[in-house]
Amino acid sequence: MPREIQVKSVLNKSKRRDDWFLDDYTFNPYSSCAFNCLYCYIRGSKYGSNLATSISVKANAIPLLDKQLASRARKREYGYIVISSATDPYLKIEKDYEVTRRALEIVLKYRFPVHILTKSDLVIRDFDLLKEIDEKAILPSEFKDVPGRGVLLTFSFSTLDDPTGKIFEPGATSPSLRLEVLEQAIGSGFHSGVSMMPLLPYISDTTESLDHMFSSFKEAGARYVMPATITLFGSDKADSRTLMLKAIAKHYPALLSKYEKFFSNSVELPAYYRSAFYRKMKAMSTEYAIPDRIVN
Ligand code: SF4
Structure with missing residues (x-):
């Protein structure tokens, strides 16, 4: 059973809107994340090595969100609410707790736009509410034309290969099912795309893997791909x-020395690798005619 906690704030105003996610606000219904991705940036001693064992439900999230959004709406401070930035809004426990669903009802009540970020198929359950938000949300003036939509629905992938996903994102919906849900989202009329964040060096950022990913996302109808x-x-x-x-040593021993070299003194890949990567991504985005941003 997850712990239930009381929080002081659930709607966080972003200091600066990010070019990728267009976040004016963030809302996280849960603390920690049962999807347990090994590369997750929220990791650290606060949650322990198994994120799934440190999940908490924000028990007072809904009345608090109602109060905070009412105040923002009174001042007409409309902007995209990213759900979520530090957990997944559609963890399995969401089936019982429905914090995300009830939060979306509040979002609809105050007519804010949302950007859903998920690795889960459970989002399908809320397509009805998201449809209404998409139609009724009040957009910040600079976004009235592009993207011109009250709902952005982004699916995150670090790989499209199910066995690889099981190693690095053990609790998430399999990448193949996620791809099907992306297709359903597009088919249902949502402005939906993909974040390939992060791609795994020498595993999912190879030319073969990238071609497979870009062509699959193109076929699914993705409106954008953000690598x-x-x-x-x-x-x-x-x-x-x-x-x-540890996972690389176990499952990809031939890559261990490369990973150790890259990350022994740095949190990032070397500059030459990153610039080659972004050049390649620009070229692929052009080749497959899928924008590499929601708003370019
Ligand atoms: S789904 Fe997102 S928040 Fe959850 S563990 Fe994975 S990277 Fe972290």
Whole structure:
């Protein structure tokens, strides 16, 4: 059973809207994340090495969100609410707790736009509410034409290969099912796309894997594809760098020396690797005619 906690705030105003996610606000219904991705940036001693065992439900999230959004709406401070930035809004426990669903009802009540970020098929359950938000949301003036939509629905992938997904994102919906849900979202009329964040060096950022990913997303009808390189932190047993290196040693021993070299003194891949990566992504986005941003 997850713990229930009381929080002081659930709607966080972003200091600066990010070019990728267009976040004016963030809302996280849960603390920690049962999907347990080894590369997750929320990792660290706060949650322990198994994120699934440290999940908490924000028990007072709904009345608090109602109060905070009412105040923003009174001042007409409309903007995209990213759901979620530090957990997945559609964890299995959402089936029982419905914090995300009830939050969307509040979002609809105050007519805010949302950007859903998920690795789960459970989002299908809320297509009815999301449809209404898409039609009724009040957009910030700069977004009235592009994207011109009250709902952005982004599915995250670090790979499209199910066995690889099982190693690095053990609790998430399989990538193949996620791809089907992306297709359903597009078929249902949503402005939906993909974040490839992070791609896994020498595993899912190879030319063969990238061609497979871009062509699959194109076929599914993705409106955008946002790729990024990996960042790994820390040397404690619960840190992303430790967990990733352990998984690489076990499942990809031939790559271990490369990963160790890259991340021994840095949280990021070397500059030459990153610039080659982003050049390649620009070229692929052009080749497949899928924008690499929601708003270019
Ligand atoms: S789904 Fe997102 S928040 Fe959850 S563990 Fe994976 S990267 Fe972290």
